[in-house]
Amino acid sequence: MTTTPPEIVLHDNHTRQARPFVPLDPTHVRLYYCGPTVYDFAHIGNLRAMLCADILVRLLRARYPRVTFVRNVTDVDDRITARARANGEDIASLTSRTTDDFHKDLAALGVLPPDIEPRATHHIGDMLAMIGELIANGHAYEAEGHVLFAVRAFPGYGQLSGRSLDEMLAGARVEVAPYKRDPGDFVLWKPSEPDQPGWDSPYGRGRPGWHIECSAMAHRYLGESFDIHGGGDDLLFPHHENERAQSMCCFPKGRFANVWIHNAMLLSGGEKMSKSLGNFHTIREVIERAPAEALRLLFLSTHYRSVLDFTWDKLDDARRTLDRFYRALERTPPISDAPVPEAVMAALCADLNTPLAIAALHPLADAALAGDADASSALRAASAMLGLLGQSPDTWFRAGLDAPRIEALIAERLAARKARDFVRADAIRAELSADGILLEDNAGGTTWRRA
């Protein structure tokens, strides 16, 4: 029995169309995502892009023999400098600690690490080489210690984000630096004060502008043309537009990214997250209050191109859904490695339709609950594809609780029930319930789990 696997279709935000994914090189798929700026704990909005990439990479790996996923770390940025100063900490210690925290958070969420995770500060030479080339070929100019990219010299500027320079000018709200030839010109290199991080360059001691690092690192690890570039849709402009402009002007034979993927923003309690509104949540904060896997399921329950509104209620719903799935695996353990069910694969291939894929899990869980071990095996395989249900049901339901004490109380309650002392039996249940432990009387005896 052979069935043709469904074609992967992705919504390309450059052409604004869903298009069949055709790799530039079918033996080696290459993609780049913009990673974090490491000055503080990552927030749950950052997580969304990481998770979107994770699903995409898992799908590509299932289909292609070799996938190289590059996700950078931005470790030079004025916010980093400012935070280090405020903390009285040196920059290297701040960035390495924050990077480490970021890795821990993503690991807790089941996000697979990238194949290559380049750091901006390790690629200053690559950036300067690109800047030199852009000046040489007339796409950049020096002014007052800065090097600026000349947007008017690139006819394709604005194509990616679908806007024209003149339109942007009409709505501009920001004061334009006097040394710019065109208000849309952006910084490739800027001078550093003695107390700011800086590197020697032909333009004096300075540091890179925001966009050049991604162009330089994408080129170093993926070449002049690669398959997919992604990130949050707030990066579409200016970041991705500028990356593309730099790269295409520096390497005119390449086409930079072939497909552009952008995930929609996250809201929190119906509004954009902001510290002043009190609805700002770091990943760390959320996973201290609920299982990380519940957060993963919650995020995957909405399509990546739709706005997702985070609430604690939804997180709780996701946790209860996982309770049911883990109960199915516990009641009827998987017996074998099964292929990923076609419905799940088809959903993911249709522009990463994770909500539809998750919907396909429910009938499998129903069947597993009814005793179907094949369904249980399929449930596990499908969930693994989504990075879910990776722990044992026992861990999910009972990790970290004082089992001997609970079992002693259960034995005591059993004796009370035999004596038909339901007052005592219910008192024991209430006591455990106050500790977040739920008892379940089944035909085979009493089991327990965290509520």
Next chain:
RNA sequence: GGUCCGGUGGCAGAAUGGUGAUGUAGCGGACUGCAAAUCCGCGAAUGUGGGUUCGAUUCCCGCCCGGACCUCCA
């Protein structure tokens, strides 16, 4: 102001030019000493006004509402 995206049952959330998934909540029932879990059943939705069409939730236009971006945010 400019550009773009979106409005589907109480809530969440798919899909589709031809009887609108799935989950959750609600209600009723089975099971239970009581619960929990599980099972069975029941109601319940395409913002609004036009247009195209045999047929529109889907395509087109207007309106209302929400959101994002418009120079360093995922």
